[in-house]
Amino acid sequence: MITEYRQYLDPKKVWIPLTDGTFKLASVQVEQDDAVTAGQIVAYKYSGKLKTPVLASITGTVVGFEERLDRFNKYVDHIVIERSDSNQMITHEGLDDDVPAAIIRQRIEDCGLRQFNVDGLYTDIAFERPIKHILVNAIYANEPFISTDYDFVKQHAELIADGIKLLQHAAHAETATLIVDKYMDEQTLEALGKATVDKGIEVVQVNTKHVNGWDYRIAKQLVGETISPNLIDNQILYTSAYAAKHIHDAVRNGRPLIERQVAITGDALRVNVLYDVRLGTRLEDLVDDLGGYDDGGTYMCHVGSFLSGEQVAADSFSVTATVDTIDVSAYRQEPEEVCIKCGECNDICPAGILPQNIMDAELRNVNARIVDLHTDECIECGLCSYVCPSKINVLEWVRRAKRRVG
């Protein structure tokens, strides 16, 4: 249960990963002992022909490069920056409405906003390929402790709406859709309604009490065809309301992305908080700031959405732009039982494939059957594991089947 709102904007040191899940090569632009300013480009990371900048999040000195665990549970190179006293920050010039789309795209890229959400269906904020629909999610569900009061959304409703509008303009998109929760409090809904009403943004209400892959369904309705695991293939750009707010900041005020809000929850921690965090802060520093762990024991550290997020092996990783929630909870042993073939995973699957049958085929090593069952359409949303009454990790079996047939 989130009870507090805190800030942690002045870390002594930050560790910024140079690469991530998609961009796996980096060329560093600074050297050891160089002085850097917050918002300055310290490296470029590459994925094929694409390149995107890595920004320094504090002003200070580069003290070295370290190989560390990142939030994707991989060991990658990090740049270490030690803070100096100055609070300088590089800002760009604010832009008005009448700027060409190309300049907005360049600004979003320069401010380090390319990758903001990586869980589930979220796509990168990328404009290399044609985009027809903008889909923005204002729902912030971090089970098992859903308690977010949507204060952020309520306060920044206007800015979020403007961010969505900017995205639509930048991508030349036909439609812009905002997904809201039926159970948001009325003020938030009203604020969002007011902000979006004259901007041509369609608002879709969903019921988050039913965990059934609503974002997949909405995306499918938008394009009216079977959608692929990467929504960009279906000309949909899907991102969160947080990204929309930061896009507004980047374009209108020229602020680079150097801090973000992170929800840190879980019963292993003394307090659950919404944190404003400088990017590059280690989780262990945040936990120290919160007063440490409850008591010794075995914990699970889970980054991102509770269904499709990433399990991390230690708490030493640093918060990046793609970390929206962190859950540290005690590990509860739940025995895996035998599959009773109830077929609930088959019913819930938003992609309409049959996880139970795929698992069966994988257990029997029948490649032809795995191909027949459209295994490649799996979007790895994790709903099959969520509904399984026997607590089998169905998703893992489907992943194995996917890997087997390539």
Next chain:
Amino acid sequence: MEFTMKKPPIISNQQRSYKRSLSLHISLIIVSLTAIFTRAFIAVPEGESWVPDQMFKTFLMLFTGALVSVLIELVYSISEGTSQEFSEYRRLVDPINTGLLIALLLPTSTPMYVLILAVAVGVYVGKIVFGGYGYYIFNPALVGVLFATISFATQIEYGDTPLVLLKQAIEGQSYNFELIDLVLGNYVAVAIGSTSVIVLGGVFIYLSITRVIDLRLSGTFVLAILIISAIVGFVNFGGAMWNYVFVNMITGLTMFGAVFLVAETVSSPTSREAKLIYAVVIAIMTMMVRILGTEVEGVVFAVLLGNMLAPFLNRTVTRSNKKLFIQTSVILAVVVLLTGFVLGFILQGRLIEAFDAMIQWGGMIA
């Protein structure tokens, strides 16, 4: 303090397989108790035995069924070296369920050695050989019951059950059924489990709410039986069709089958369309056995046939979508209606007549 990498979904919903089998367990016990108590007012044929005897025999059968089932699994697990598991009640739930089901599917007059053999065959051949709970392809209880009914046909005698009387009624005789008696379970039953429909209906609702049984299986089954029997009744009796429907729905293991046999998850298909087909096939088979077969109480045979089809049905489906689901439902509805009419006319021996009428009707339209 350390971090573990196990179990990626950090949360899952509240459904648990064990809770479900426990609900089923409780329901079976409730049905068993009802069956024992209804023996108190069922008339016993003269000179055979008296009522307390019947009640005790029923209790003894249920108890023995459960006990033998547990013992067989225990002996097997001792030979496997996993007998430690049996110290928890958790491990006993499924063996007891199977044992109770077999006992509930046999009539009270069954000799004890037949019951014990049925349980032994059901649990060993039907379940353990395939790898235990979750792996069998035929419902073990039905394997046991089938073995008993075929091998010991003379020992398993039941009197004139309502369905037998109903079949004779179609051939010209007439009988009076008391609706109250049928509802309370006061009739000569084919098996212990064919008891009061009120209790079975309550269990049906309870288990559907707790999602132990899938309405796409049980609901479709009940609906299909209802439609087919209504049509057959209408073709043969006209206005008195509801009597026919009531007897078909209330007696003869229909509700028992819907709750405990058709909805058995392990031996049924897993996808939506296949579930519908499975339920309808069982319903049609049940009605066919009732109307055309000599063994009128045919739910056991029908469900076993369905089990046989389940792997095939699973193989035919590669993905589920709304269109396919609606298509399947419509086709199945047509099949059910057609089956009803065909069965109804066969009963009257008027199939050819009906066929002629259809051709004439077609000619009139043309």
